[in-house]
Amino acid sequence: MADVLLQGNEAVAQGAWEAGCAVGVGYPGTPSTETLEAFAKLPDVYAEWAPNEKVALEVAAGVSLGGKRSLVTMKHVGLNVAADPLFSLANTGVTGGLVLLVADDPGIFSSQNEQDSRNYAAAARIPMLEPSDSAEARTMAMTAFDISDRFDIPVMIRSSVRISHTRTPVACGSRVEVGRKPYVKDAGKWVMMPANAQRRRVDADTREDALVAFAEKTDLNRIEMRDPSMGIICSGADYQHVREALPRASVLKLGVSWPLPPEKVRAFSGMVDALYVVEEAYPYFDLRVRAMGVDVSLPPTRPLPRNGELTPGIIAASFGIEAPAHRTSTQSIPARPPALCAGCPHRLVFAELRRVHALVTGDIGCYTLGAVPPLSALDSTVDMGASISMAHGVELAGGGDGHPVVAVIGDSTFAHSGITSLLGTVYNQGEGTVIILDNRTTAMTGQQGNPVNGITLQHRPSRELDLVRLVRALGVEDVSTIDPQNLKAVREGLKAAVADPRLSVIICRSPCRLLDRHREPALAVDQEVCTACGVCVSIGCPALGKSSDTGKAHINALQCIGCHQCAQECAFGAIIEPSTATEEGVSR
């Protein structure tokens, strides 16, 4: 019996630790975040958050050059940022073993797209392992370091939401101390100038052949023969769904998703009457198995969906197994999307941006929720840092057609890739307004430290970034810092910035309410004074509602943290501290 229930993320950290990994580095991103957080808590390791995934992978490359083992963690879209070093590290190979955990988000629970990281493995020609539960996540992390050392190549582990965020039993072991490899100058390996890169490129082909031979032999790629009438190729979480939906089917479980083992695939194909591929969101195996000249059958009842997460029921339905009877509610059920928290320092900024009908280019973080009604204040959210560069682009296209153009970006996202975007705007004499929402944390992923707040992963001493000095140093002349909990300050600051023909940067600094848990007494609405105008309700606070009979506002005292955002919006002084007289206590 296994020892503990671990998330896939925690299990990867445990496996890396057991393999003697010395350094962990990454950037937070759902569903990958807990991997590095778990690693950082293990003994005798060093771990740090990098400002972005490219930096993280480069730091790990340096650890490798320095002869030690490193673990790099990121979400799927982070791998886009790290793609530059990734492709070249496939050419240099490693000195100390290097393992990269990338967590995909099929179904798009918490991301901006549904890309499949297996394509990166094939494109960069970097081996990729895919665990199907936490126990495998642990052992594959250890195996990944062995492969990295043995084949002189970084190795990726691909997880997904259902692996990263599922707790399953894991038997943990102890750490193997791996010594530091001695320094040997090897420019031919590490200096990727053309002459060296060309030689390494030829080596890469030899290495690929060796990796294919490994993939053919390893039991990470496992044929499980049951009923020979149906054979299914699958990996990762999909393997578990297949076992659930079609327990009698024979399976080729691919633990290595690059490179594939053509002989094993052909052998399996020959052992079954019909061969199927079950995978979610992208036909990665399907295309490659067909390219081997192996026939892939379509599921008999209907094709698997082209997008989204698979479930056992979806797979069963494709293979003609009827879903069990189920009930449905006859009620009209209101949707419950996530919302900015009560007291969130972003709320008044979005309320004001909506009031001035700004064209707002947004970014990635909690403040993406500024797009949700009733605030509905965002025009775009594309990728980390895009708010500032896209605002510049909007200006180049002729501006906002009468709407002020404003970019909105969080502190961690600004450090991640907003700085270069802002530099580009300054350099090219761009205009408009940039608001940096500095809530002192990387909030959406669970309050991680970052270079702006100066809090480090293992609580080592660091320093806060002086955003004002940085922005000035980049060449922005109009820089202001305001308290976004103060409506008047936000309104006036935004008005002045928009009116200024130069590029303006407003830093809105106030801590995330999940970081600063301080609560003031809940406010209340004086029903005599409330005119049911609806202004306070329109800022979208989850603690504030409108009566369906009278239209008047009411406050949920359990949720209200007494932030006074709504009270500042009320022109009639109807929102009061319960203990104060009606006419008092509403100013701030």
Place this chain on the structure above:
Amino acid sequence: MSGLDATSPALGSTHSTTTVLLCGVGGQGTILAGDLLAITARKSGLSVKVSEVHGMAQRGGAVTTIVRFGTEVASPITDHGCVDCLVAFEAIEALRNLPYLASDGVLFVNDATIEPLSVLVGTTEMPTGIHAELAANGARMLDASAIAARLGNPKSVNVVLVGALSVALPFPTSDWEDAIANRVPPKTVEANLAAFKAGRMTVQETTASLG
């Protein structure tokens, strides 16, 4: 006599894996409740998988935690008509997740509603027939929020509901209590044990009065 015991359909003679779905609103503590169930099931030597979605959903959105246990568990997730025990921390979420309940499944609902933002701002309305529909689907309602508040610990709604759920599952009470004692912060052990007991007794009493 209780209709919810070790012979309850929740354990299903037709499938070897039991599926419990805990649903609610981000911040209500479904994750801790799932952990308590997982720890308890493992005490009985069963394999367990606990699946949850993190990230954006946690900001007051609809959340679910799925706990599956048995001698062997394959998929960590589930489908419509496959859940043996559905525990709703909030009544609208009970309706939203109703399709997941198996035809012979057991439904526990915290008799409380949290208005979604769209209702608060007046663009949509609360469903009008929540109670009638839950009753028609055999829901076992308990006012876990009031019970938790009465015990002086409003945050223990989740553990009150774990107490209710415990009635439908075959694990010894002492295993549940051990799980609570080992999992919750030391200072809150007594309060959470009281919450568990209160939830368990409430369901046992209503079941007895029904039966």
